[in-house]
Amino acid sequence: MQLQSIKSQQANVKEFFKMAFSVDCVIFGFDGNELKILLIKRGEEPFFEFWALPGNLVYLDENIDDAAGRVLTELTGLDNVYLEQVETFGDVGRHPLGRVVTTAYYSLVNIDDVHVHPHSHVEKVGWVPVSKVKQLAFDHNKILDACFGKLKKMVRGRPIGFELLPPKFTLSELQRLYESILEQELDKRNFRKKMLSMNILIELDEYQEGVAHRPARLYKFDEIGYERIVQEGFSFAV
Amino acid sequence: MQLQSIKSQQANVKEFFKMAFSVDCVIFGFDGNELKILLIKRGEEPFFEFWALPGNLVYLDENIDDAAGRVLTELTGLDNVYLEQVETFGDVGRHPLGRVVTTAYYSLVNIDDVHVHPHSHVEKVGWVPVSKVKQLAFDHNKILDACFGKLKKMVRGRPIGFELLPPKFTLSELQRLYESILEQELDKRNFRKKMLSMNILIELDEYQEGVAHRPARLYKFDEIGYERIVQEGFSFAV
DNA sequence: TCAAAAGTGTTCTTATTACACCCATGG
DNA sequence: CCATGGGTGTAATAAGAACACTTTTGA
Numbered sequence: 275m276q277l278q279s280i281k282s283q284q285a286n287v288k289e290f291f292k293m294a295f296s297v298d299c300v301i302f303g304f305d306g307n308e309l310k311i312l313l314i315k316r317g318e319e320p321f322f323e324f325w326a327l328p329g330n331l332v333y334l335d336e337n338i339d340d341a342a343g344r345v346l347t348e349l350t351g352l353d354n355v356y357l358e359q360v361e362t363f364g365d366v367g368r369h370p371l372g373r374v375v376t377t378a379y380y381s382l383v384n385i386d387d388v389h390v391h392p393h394s395h396v397e398k399v400g401w402v403p404v405s406k407v408k409q410l411a412f413d414h415n416k417i418l419d420a421c422f423g424k425l426k427k428m429v430r431g432r433p434i435g436f437e438l439l440p441p442k443f444t445l446s447e448l449q450r451l452y453e454s455i456l457e458q459e460l461d462k463r464n465f466r467k468k469m470l471s472m473n474i475l476i477e478l479d480e481y482q483e484g485v486a487h488r489p490a491r492l493y494k495f496d497e498i499g500y501e502r503i504v505q506e507g508f509s510f511a512v
Numbered sequence: 513m514q515l516q517s518i519k520s521q522q523a524n525v526k527e528f529f530k531m532a533f534s535v536d537c538v539i540f541g542f543d544g545n546e547l548k549i550l551l552i553k554r555g556e557e558p559f560f561e562f563w564a565l566p567g568n569l570v571y572l573d574e575n576i577d578d579a580a581g582r583v584l585t586e587l588t589g590l591d592n593v594y595l596e597q598v599e600t601f602g603d604v605g606r607h608p609l610g611r612v613v614t615t616a617y618y619s620l621v622n623i624d625d626v627h628v629h630p631h632s633h634v635e636k637v638g639w640v641p642v643s644k645v646k647q648l649a650f651d652h653n654k655i656l657d658a659c660f661g662k663l664k665k666m667v668r669g670r671p672i673g674f675e676l677l678p679p680k681f682t683l684s685e686l687q688r689l690y691e692s693i694l695e696q697e698l699d700k701r702n703f704r705k706k707m708l709s710m711n712i713l714i715e716l717d718e719y720q721e722g723v724a725h726r727p728a729r730l731y732k733f734d735e736i737g738y739e740r741i742v743q744e745g746f747s748f749a750v
Numbered sequence: 751t752c753a754a755a756a757g758t759g760t761t762c763t764t765a766t767t768a769c770a771c772c773c774a775t776g777g
Numbered sequence: 778c779c780a781t782g783g784g785t786g787t788a789a790t791a792a793g794a795a796c797a798c799t800t801t802t803g804a
Contacts, residue, residue, distance in 0.1 A: 287532075287569075287609060289572075290532040290533075290569045290570075290571075290572070291530050291531060291532045291610055291611070292529050292530065292532075292572055293529060293531050293532060293533050293570075293572065294525075294528040294529045294530075294531060295528075295531050295533070295602065295613050331525075331528045332528075332531075332602070333528075334527075334528070334530055334531065334611050335604055335611075336604065337602060337603045337604055338600065338602030338603075338613060339602070339603075359599060359600065361597060362576065362597065362600040362615050364533065364570070364575060364576030364577070364615070365575045365576075365577075366573055366574065366575055371525060372529055373529070373572050373573075375533050375576060375613070377600050377602070444783085445783090445784090446782075446783075461767080461768075461769085462783090462784085462785095463768095463769085463784090463785070463786080464766075464767070464768085466784085466785085467766095467786095468765095468766090471765095482783095484775095484776085485775070485776080485781085485782080485783095486775065486776040486777065486780075486781060486782085487773095487774070487775055487776080487780080487781040487782040487783070488773055488774035488775055488781085488782065488783045488784075489774075489775065489782095489783080490782080490783055490784085491783085491784085509747060509765090511765080511766065511767090682756085683756090683757090684755075684756075699794075699795075699796085700756090700757085700758095701757090701758070701759080701795095701796085702793075702794070702795085704757085704758085705759095705793095706792095706793090720756095722802095722803085723754090723755080723802070723803080724753080724754065724755085724802065724803040724804065725753080725754040725755040725756070725801070725802055725803075726754085726755065726756045726757080726800060726801035726802055727755095727756080727801075727802065728755080728756055728757085729756085729757090747792090749792080749793060749794090
């Protein structure tokens, strides 16, 4: 039985070269208040008019890591984004057009920095709060959950925010970012103590303007210290 | 340009269904002294007589997670192993027979528990110390490195050993296991203090026999405590 | 009696937690 | 003058790091 399956495989390797491969991108963004994700509204079948992760098929002569960047740019206009692989989904029935195995990639971007625009076969591109995502096309809810899970884990082992926040930000914004990812409230004093002790922040002599309360001091990231902590790792206990 | 690539894709989706998909298994074992990995010596082209990870192509009607278990059993006789996905490798030139994207799975087993035997198209199956692995077939060295990296990371976030050690073991064996994975020496007293404080070990009234030194006490894992700590996670600082 | 690994505690330092009030601004 | 979020410190507890000598066995 086992022997046979291997033998028949060797006899007819061609039979195996009938799958397609795709990539799907899970792009997280933060608007200073909420964690959001970049979705497209599909303009074609299958799943016409469903919201979906930006994703598409990989060319035969294209590395999968390269495909992730290309597909993201083609569908949303987002360019030059560092994408990291998360997980591969390969259940038999996951795509209606045939056997398609897909690999999910994720990234973090600052929403204000990027300009998204829908491309052909895409009706809309939009930032949707992670907590409000409804039914997506294909098995994309499962893929999103996997990527959000990875983000949650990651945030405890290295600093985050450089990619998600504007160049100048307040400590409260940084804290809200952590709270949206961890889905849990943090103590303000302990959070500040921890962040400031890591030497990844530079205190500016600038403050918020036009807010109806005491204006908050602005900070920026210290790129050198930030990189050092990313390499070394740290433990972010709550 | 971008528009065109998407349009041509829609016009001819069939062109994309020409890839194959494979799985490769990275099985770590521990013999009480050294961390080892299960390799096969290939009995056919390509890479005839090269050592390789046990891996093979996935059937069109087979989930990739299922394929990993099947392939491992077919090639090595190893059965009923819990395999976890690690990473997917999809560079264009990685397989000489065509476009093959592969997903790596890994597992931990107790070498003494399992009986491996080579199957058809496999000349040998063997346990090789991780530190002595030479040139492997395909891009399998890269895949092994990725999986070893994952194991190293994992060991700091949850207890390990239940899968790798015999039912009864000494604390020194457990420490050597951690040291082989972390590739770093640990302090004996601190290691014991930490392990014993986690309530995952049961002290037995049995001791090593026939050793030319003071015989060590034997322990077994407390399955309930172990599972609890696996769920909760812990921080293993060195 | 020697070699080899087992076994055992304390001190110091660092990190984590819990917790409450005054401040500056716009409306 | 009120509502809103900004900003600040300390004490108690827990976790981690460093470190050396005695014990038991087989050869």
